Amino acid sequence: MVPALGICFPKVPLRSRPLQISWPPLRGYAYNFVETPPAKYCCGVCSLPLREAHQTGCGHRLCRSCADGLLTETNPQCPECSEPLDQKQVYRDTCCNREILNLHVFCPNEASGCCETMVLHKLLVHLDTCPYELVACHNDACSMHLARLYMPQHHGTCPFRLEFCKFCSAPVPCVQLEEHKQTCPKYLLPCPNNCDEHGIPRNELEKHLVQCALTEQPCSFHRFGCDFKACGKGVSEHEAGSVPQHLLLVLRKHTELQETLGQVQGELEQKASVFEQMQLRLERAERDAEHWGKLVSKNEASLTSTMEKVTSQTKRMQVLEKLWESSNGLSTMSLESSRSRECHDNLKGVRQMLEVVKTRLSTLESLQSTVGTMEKTLQTHESLLPVHTQRLADTDLRFQLLETVSCSGRLVWKLTDYAQRKQDATTGITPSLYSQPFYTTTFGYKMCARVYLNGDGVGRGTHLSLFFVVMRGEYDTILSWPFRQRVTLMLLDQGPGRKHLSDTFKPDPTSSSFKRPTSEMNVASGCPMFVSHGVLESRTYLKDDSIFLSIVVDRTGLDDL
The missing domain is CATH 3.30.40.10 (Zinc/RING finger domain, C3HC4 (zinc finger))
Known part of the structure; x- marks a missing residue:
């Protein structure tokens, strides 16, 4: 057994x-x-x-x-x-x-x-x-293993059991409740300014500080040089009583902008002149290099022929010298004397040819050094050419921005060189382009447009994608957030029919795209499949290799600051 x-x-x-x-x-x-x-x-x-x-x-x-x-x-x-x-x-x-x-x-x-x-x-x-049977606690962070019989009792006392936050109702492990309060968006906080309002949710504190009667607000003309700050109605009273001073500040700023614009135009003209001169010098250098190259090739061929002749004459001289040494008779002496004179004449001619060859060699060496110097100069010009081109493009962009800023809530954006820009987008050199900024009012929301000529997301390769972008502006602290104005995206028809393509949307207040920007600009929002390439390129929307895009923001309900 x-x-x-x-x-x-x-x-x-x-x-x-x-x-x-x-x-x-x-x-x-x-x-x-x-x-x-x-x-x-x-x-x-x-x-x-x-x-x-x-x-x-x-x-x-x-x-x-x-x-x-x-x-x-x-x-x-x-x-x-x-x-x-x-x-x-x-x-x-x-x-x-x-x-x-x-x-x-x-x-x-x-x-x-x-x-x-x-x-x-x-x-x-x-x-x-x-x-x-030993089973594990179903709470993720708990490592306890108990008999199934005792597990219900453990679940009631497990430090990792989930409990709901009484402020935001989010499920949180019991041991992390105090830590959660440090980041809970609904946790009640006192006003930092010690105003009469108490118990402000953390996610509404920033909005409260904008509206708080005890928060100092800058004057709306602070970007023009006014450094006044006050609480509550002090700012509006200051603005109402300081209209002449503010107009002087605006006039001074406008004068500075005109002077800057004049300087930019002068720099642009100067750069254009320098660019033309460099192009002429580059063309002249290319012609000189081509000429010297041909001359070098010709001299090399002549030098080769001359060296062959020198070698032949050298061999002939060696033969004559041997004949001169071996002659013993008088008759032979007289004969060799005549031959010697002939040999000396030939030797003299060879020496003259050698002098000519040396002269040509020195000329050739000087030409080669000149060609090398010109090649270095040409390479320097070629390396500087992209730098000047980029500077011209930056200056042109700066000039356009100063010239075309709109404060009416409407953007009209002309995109030239459509074919080249689309090719750059297709190859990944420049996938997207941003327009110049525009404003709803002089002191309103700052916005811009973003376009993907070869499409983005579901529209990649088949459509033009057009997006609306909320940017960080100078007056965000006195504006209402999130951004709620209706937005219309448009592709303008350049033909007589004026059959513009448009798409209108109402911003989602919960989307991060329309909250107050914390960086230079928010995430773009719009239409990945705004218009297909076939429709865009087969009608009058594309003319003279240019298209016109427009964004119109409904200003209903906005305070005209």
Whole structure:
């Protein structure tokens, strides 16, 4: 008789336990069986009741994992009879496996108080409801494991249980409630100015400070130089009583802008003149380089021909010198004398040719150094050309901004060079363009337009995308937020029919796009599929490679500051 086994292996957690008995490869079942399993149901390797029983060719039974372990050895043998094992003769014993799964076992939580018994194949079903099975607390941050029987009591006292904030009703772990109050948007705070209003929600405190009677507000003309600040109605009384002074400040600012505009125009004209001069110098340098290149090629060919002649004459001189040394007779002397004179004449001619060659070589070397200097000058001009081009573009943009600022809530934006700009957008060089800023009134909201000529998001590659952008302005502290004015986006028809395309939307007050900007501009909002490229480019919306975009802001209900 084999004694009953009471070894308990670690159990798989409930949430990852499969519905069928298919543990990772383990040895036999190490449970406490009600009746001791017969020896025929025990593995020859681990001596435990068979898990996924397999039978060998010699008739003995092994657990699947035990059989796999034996078959990985060099010369596997049966542990019962030492017969060689062949993997092709080891097969699953379904009948034996079914009989083992129908044996009765005690619950593994018997030591904790569970007295249930069940057939082996229903053990996992029992463990899913066993009151003594260890389970984890369902609160994410809690690491407590308790018997299922005691878990409801733990849930009522778990420090990580969720409770609802009494200010914002958000679910927050109990231990983090105090920390949550430091960031809760609805937590009640006192006014920093100690006004009569108490208990202000944190997310409304900034709005309250704008309207608070004890908050100092700057004069509306502070951007023109007025440094007056006061609380409550003091600002409006100051503005009503200081109209002449404010008009003088505006006039002074206007004069400064005119002077700046004149300076910018002068700089622009000067840069344009310099640019034209540089282009002329560049063209002249290119022509000179081409001329000197041809001259160098011609001199190189002439030098090669001259060197060949020098080599031929040198060989001839060597022959004449040998004849001169070997002559012994008088007749020979007279003959050689005439030949010597001829040789001297030839040698003189060769020396003159060598002098000419040296002169040409020195000229060629000077030409090569000149060409090198001109190439460096040309490279310098080419490197400076993009810098001057960018400066001209920046100056032109600055001039346009000073010239075209609108304070009527309406923007008309002319986009020239449409084909080139669209190509830059398609290649990713300049995906989007921003218009110059415009205002609802002189001291109102600051806005601009943003366009993707090749589309953005769902309209990429097929449509022009047009968006409206709220920018950070100088008068945001005295304006009402969020921005609520109706916005109309338009593509103007340049033909006689004036069939403009338009789309109107009402801002969503909860969207971050229309809240008071905390950076230079908010996230753009508009139409990713405003107009298809086919419609835009096949009608009179595109003319002379230019299009006109317009944005109209409804100013109804706005104070005309």
